[in-house]
Amino acid sequence: QSALTQPASVSGSPGQSITISCTGSSSDVGAYNYVSWYQLHPGKAPKLMIYDVTNRPSGVSNRFSGSKSGNTAALTISGLQAEDEADYYCSSYTSTNTPYVFGTGTEVTVL
Amino acid sequence: QVQLQESGPGLVKPSETLSLTCTVSGSSISSDYWGWVRQPPGKGLEWIGYIYYSGSTNYNPSLKSRVSISIDTSKNQFSLDLRSVTAADTALYYCARTAGGTFDYWGQGILVTVSS
Numbered sequence: 001q002s003a004l005t006q007p008a009s010v011s012g013s014p015g016q017s018i019t020i021s022c023t024g025s026s027s028d029v030g031a032y033n034y035v036s037w038y039q040l041h042p043g044k045a046p047k048l049m050i051y052d053v054t055n056r057p058s059g060v061s062n063r064f065s066g067s068k069s070g071n072t073a074a075l076t077i078s079g080l081q082a083e084d085e086a087d088y089y090c091s092s093y094t095s096t097n098t099p100y101v102f103g104t105g106t107e108v109t110v111l
Numbered sequence: 112q113v114q115l116q117e118s119g120p121g122l123v124k125p126s127e128t129l130s131l132t133c134t135v136s137g138s139s140i141s142s143d144y145w146g147w148v149r150q151p152p153g154k155g156l157e158w159i160g161y162i163y164y165s166g167s168t169n170y171n172p173s174l175k176s177r178v179s180i181s182i183d184t185s186k187n188q189f190s191l192d193l194r195s196v197t198a199a200d201t202a203l204y205y206c207a208r209t210a211g212g213t214f215d216y217w218g219q220g221i222l223v224t225v226s227s
Contacts, residue, residue, distance in 0.1 A: 003155055034212025038156075044219055045115075046205065051213040089156050093212040097172050100212075102148075102156040 001096045004029065004103035006089070011109040017078040020106045022090035023071060028101055030071035034093035037066060037075045039086045040105075049088075050075060077108070085110045113138040115206050115218035123200075123225050129193040133206030133218060140164060140187045144209035147180065147191045149202040150220075157202075161209050162189055196225045 005023040012018040022029065022037075029035055037050040048057050050066035053073060063078045073092070077084055090103035119131035133145070146161030160170035162180040170178050174193070182189040193200060201224050207214040 032212065036213040038214070038217075046207075046214075046217040048213060048215050048217075051215070052211070057215065091156075091214070098158065099169060100158040100209075100214075102158065105155045 001028075001094055001098040001101050004090055004092060004101055006103040006106045008104070009107045009109065011111055012080045013111045014080055014082065016080050017076060018080060018108065020075045020088055020090075020108070022073040022075070022092075022103045024073075024092055024101070025071055027096055028092040028094040029068065029073050031095055032093045033068070035066065035068055035073040036091045037064075038089045038091070040089065041086045046089075080110055082110050084108060113208065113216040115208070115216055117204060117206050117218045117221040119221060119223070121222060121224060123196055123223060124227050125197055125225055126195055129191070129196050129200060129223055129225070131191045131204055131206075131221060131223070133189050133191075135187045135189075135208075138208070138216075140182065140189065141184050145182065145189045146207055146209045146214070148205045148207055148214065150205070151199070151202040159191065198225050201225045
């Protein structure tokens, strides 16, 4: 099972919106509505930002939103803030012999 | 608030067994699925496997021959054993609760280095 494909880096200025893509296949992203997004800060526990493609856990800012079209999912961060600077990973449930696959990761920089 | 905390040695010798424990607080481990994810330095996340409170397990096929996950409901802990380690197993190891298709709570991770 290959990792889902994400851009290595995305940047934006404070207040702008950015979108991170997560491209998989008909065996994972395209097959299930089980795409999640995680925020990783060094030294901290990863934080779930979006689950089941579009759902936000309690406490996550509504500046974060998720979507999916075909085999590609996306995370949009609107009103970019300095605190959003982190690594972001997507994950999906899969129909292969590995039930979960992660994306390659995207480094978000706030200019 | 569900919290997870990894513990174990930060240094393991090649060919030996890497053993980590995850202690869960704020939630009974006698429900849900509990798993492990790792991140080698400079690389992405890799799912290792999970265990259900009943003891049933599922492992990443690439690690299946070397990995075991166990659970101790009396201590609200679950553990990871990875046998015959090499330098390629050097990574930040996370424990996480698996809920449906997502990992909703994570530990902050423990760096394990494989070196003589």
